[in-house]
Amino acid sequence: MIRPMFGAVCAGVMAFASQAVGQNVETGAELYQHYCATCHGIEATGHGPMAGVLVIQPTDLTQLAAEDGVFPTARVVARIDGRDPLVSHGSPMPVYGPYFEGQDTSMKTPDGQPILTSQPIVDLVAYLQTLQ
Template structure:
């Protein structure tokens, strides 16, 4: 019995953390993203007018993806695996603020993707902005 319980503890330890902090993600968004994407996430931030490519309306990401939030695509855009040239530098321009301990988050296919804890928190917040 003790071996079985110990085995369960080891299995539980091997499962990647999936919990995300929406409140922390909201703070990160307000500090690092709202300048371009706007407080409401609609792409109407004060810097939007000077960008070559206009910021995405982040409230429409799920709608534009058949109703599922495109977590993997957004993670890769933010962490630089899918760079955006309109910033003149890797997205986001505040990239070092989004570095941190690795964390796995589940994509809609169920497959986890590794990213940093701050980006995982930001994803949780962006999902709350999605229009119905």
């Protein structure tokens, strides 16, 4: 009897451990500088050094919540990890999901809907939210 109960307790602990451990804005800022600033610019306004050679200009990431006042968490996560591809310069926007694999976690949208993603994407989204 103890052995099946031990397995159930372990499974519960593992499920809890896979939940989001929090957002790290500083890590998100570092990820942004490394992966995003080349196109979106250091200030995230869409004026990075590569913007001039792109057919579709990079989005001003400081205005993501401007339309309705709500940060579009699900859309941003889907763009970063490739679930919602964007064609720019004749090819998809660089998909960074593969770079951030292996640290699965979840986060919630403003309306409470959970999204499965990775911890680096959670951190990057946290940083982008500070820019609004």
